[in-house]
Amino acid sequence: MEKALSPSSPRPPRATALDHRYQGEHPIRTLAYLLRPDRPRLLAAVAVFAVRHSPLWLLPLITANIIDVVVEHRPIAELWYNAAVLGFMFAVNFPSAVLYSRLMSTTIRRLSTTLRSALCRRMQELSIGYHARVSSGVLHAKVVRDVDTIEESLKQTAEVGLGAITTMLGGLIVIGIRAPAFLPVFLVVVPAAAILIRVLRGRLRSRNETFRKEIELLSSRVTEMTSLIHITRAHGLENAALGRVDGVLDRVRTAGFRLDLLNGRVSSLAWNVLNALGVCCLIGAALVAYYGWLPVTAGDVVMLSTFFTTMTAATTALMGLAPTMTRGLESVRSIGEVLQAPDLESNDGKREVAAVTGAFEFRRVDFTYEGSDEPSVTELDLTVRPGETIALVGPSGAGKSTVLNLLIGFIRPTGGSILLDGVDTADLDLRSYRRFLSVVPQESMLFAGTIRENVAYGLADEVDEETLRSALEAANAWEFVSRMPDGVDTVVGQHGARLSGGQRQRLAIARALIRDPRVLVLDEATSALDGRSEALVQEALGRLMRGRTVFVVAHRLSTIRDADRIVVMEGGRVREIGTHEELLALDGLYRQLQPGQAA
Incomplete structure (x- = not known):
């Protein structure tokens, strides 16, 4: 390779500040920290949303004014004035909706990008031991599903939550100015009505959970069926496989049917409760106006009835956000499990490797995997010269792969030290060292x-x-x-x-x-x-x-017989070291590992 490239690859960008910020704090604080760069944009979005949403709480007031103009024969100019206000609200609705979407989408998309970037960079920093313990599917779900859940939670909270809050605040302000005597009634009855409706809908939780579990079981069965399709076809077991899926499909159908029936009952009951309370409010306001107990006009009666319905719906919607917000916050916690995982490969502040000659020295190296009682490598002493080829052989579980992982730096010795060109690898930035190393595994x-x-x-x-x-x-x-x-x-x-x-x-x-x-590592490459x-x-x-300095793990004699030295391992210890011919002459473990292979 006359024009082979010098080993140089760009250093990865530094991880985002979130990696160091998240320390088990409450998810809301984490979200507040993430949204801090966008606070001006968020404030602008809230202001624009209030303008966009104003028809919902101004329309009852304008309707009341128009009714009073007709009933009380007020000057017709008041009618046109209210119509002009209404027309202006509708005119600004579309541009304000577009501007709000632009502001809020920019904020949420930036947040999701920051989270995914932080997760991906953290995964690159976490040790190989961590990746061995945690399923790649779990990490994938955190990057894709959990961040997506946070996105949707923020969108719904912003849209539904802001809508409910502006409707309630606007309605209370209008009532406080136009009919202040009814303000205490709204402050008590509206939340009580919303809580009652919330309790009714709470009965759906257990049925929803049952249906979700049946869907998850169906997903598991379908995944199992597709992964075993070759075995199923080979043994003519198509009907048996379909039978397993059909059984779950029947359970999904039954659970779904029961959920639909309960949904229908609860929705009907909630509708009746809400509208009954609305009618009561309408009749009560009408009686007050009819007998002149309070200075209430016909328009006020319509306005109060309308506000009761809209504000009760807004309060109910606000309370209904709890599950959505809970899912979003739980996803923040889920992501935090990765962002605050302590099992990192620590390289910061360590000496960078600018050149490698390929000399290694293992000094009484021990290594025991977490949770294991037995060491995988014990008192390994080995000196490797630059350009030397070292073959590692031995029965399964001898510790060969552990030695390679120690060499690459995927794991650190639990005892002893490994020197690269005379320097302890514990003091080196292993990322810079690996620019001078290549691995050819068994499965590329x-x-x-x-x-x-x-x-x-x-x-x-x-x-x-x-x-x-x-x-x-x-x-x-x-x-x-x-x-x-x-x-x-x-x-x-x-x-x-x-x-x-x-x-x-x-x-x-x-x-x-x-x-x-x-440095080259060949792990069962053929x-x-x-x-x-x-x-x-x-x-x-x-x-x-x-x-090059080469470390080879192989079972085939043809791969290792030309190695400069062969290291024979058993039970994590070095049993024999020598050339192919020297080890055969010893008539020891090495010869026993080569049955039927010609010398």
């Missing part, structure tokens, strides 16, 4: 992009066509890439689904070659390949390993 991970994007991942702006082709040729990949319809711009599919295992592995080698690493693919990959690996 490709994303759903082009061959070019996969091979030059992270280096796209620095890789020219000649360098890219040289890497592919050295990896024995050019022979199949050149035959593809779009060449290096061919899309490989999700996880490289359009390629064979050998082709994916050769692209992984090309990805390593193009970075020209000083174990899943057929004979022809293995030969091509082995030839490519030979080019990749040349002049």
Whole structure:
């Protein structure tokens, strides 16, 4: 690789301030902190919303004025004055609605982007141990579903909450000015009516929960059916699979039917309660006006009745926001589990690695996984010279993968130390060290992009066509890439689904070659390949390993016999070290691990 790139990749941007801000505080405080940069925009949005929403609480007053003009034969100019006010409100409604949507959407979208960015950056900082414990599906749900829930919660709270609050405040102000004697009635009866309706609707909670659980079970059954479709078809079990799903479908139908019936009953009861109270308010106001107990006009009677209905509905809507707000705040807590997770790979303030020669020294290294009583690696002593190839062999559970994880820096020793070029890795910024390291795993991970994007991942702006082709040729990949319809711009599919295992592995080698690493880790890189693919990959690996410090984990003798030294491990300890010939001559554990393989 004459034009192989020097190992340089841009440092990731610093995590957002939210990473350091969220310390288990109440979710409302977290949201207030997140929304702080948009406070002027939010205040403007509230003001614009009040203008947009004004018809709902001004219309009853204008209606009352018009009725009084007709009933009391007031000057006709008052009619036109009220009509002009009404026309102005309708005229400004559309532009104010657009402006409100623009202001509020900008705020909420910025918030969701900040949260998703903070989560993704935090995931990059969390240790591999954390990712081993926490399902990727859970983390995906936090980035997508939880942030989406917060978005929807804020939108509904802003729309419904502001609408209810402006309606209630506007109505109370108008009543206080126009008919102050009725103000105490509204302050007591309206909340009481809303609470009563809320209690009626509260009966729906258990039925909704039952229906949700049945839907979740149905989702689980359908996912199970689709994932096992090959086994089902192979054994002729289609009817059995459908029977499992049909049983859940019947339960969903029954639960849904019961929920619909209860919804109908509660809605009807709530409607009757609300309208009965409204009629009572109308009759009461009419009696007051008829007998002249208070100075109330015919228009006031209509206004009071209308306000009672609208304000009761507003109070009910405000109380109905509780579940939505609860879901949103719970999602903030859910995101906080990641943002405040302490299991971080700490690199801040540590020495950056500017160059690597590839000399390693393991000094009595111990490592025990969290929750385990037995150490995975015990008193590992090993000195590796620059450019040396070290093979790690041993039975399953010997500690080989743990040594590789320690080498890469995914985990830290629980005892002893690892030195890189004479410096303790505990004092190094491991992100800068990994720029000089490449890993070729057993199953190469490709994303759903082009061959070019996969091979030059992270280096796209620095890789020219000649360098890219040289890497592919050295990896024995050019022979199949050149035959593809779009060449290096061919899309490989999700996880490289359009390629064979050998082709994916050769692209992984090309990805390593193009970075020209000083340290190379090969983790069972040929174990899943057929004979022809293995030969091509082995030839490519030979080019990749040349002049580099290499650590190899493999079971096949052909992969390890040419290593400078072979480290034989068992139970987390080093049992034997030597060349292939030396270890065979010992007639120890190494020979026992090679049954049926020619020397």
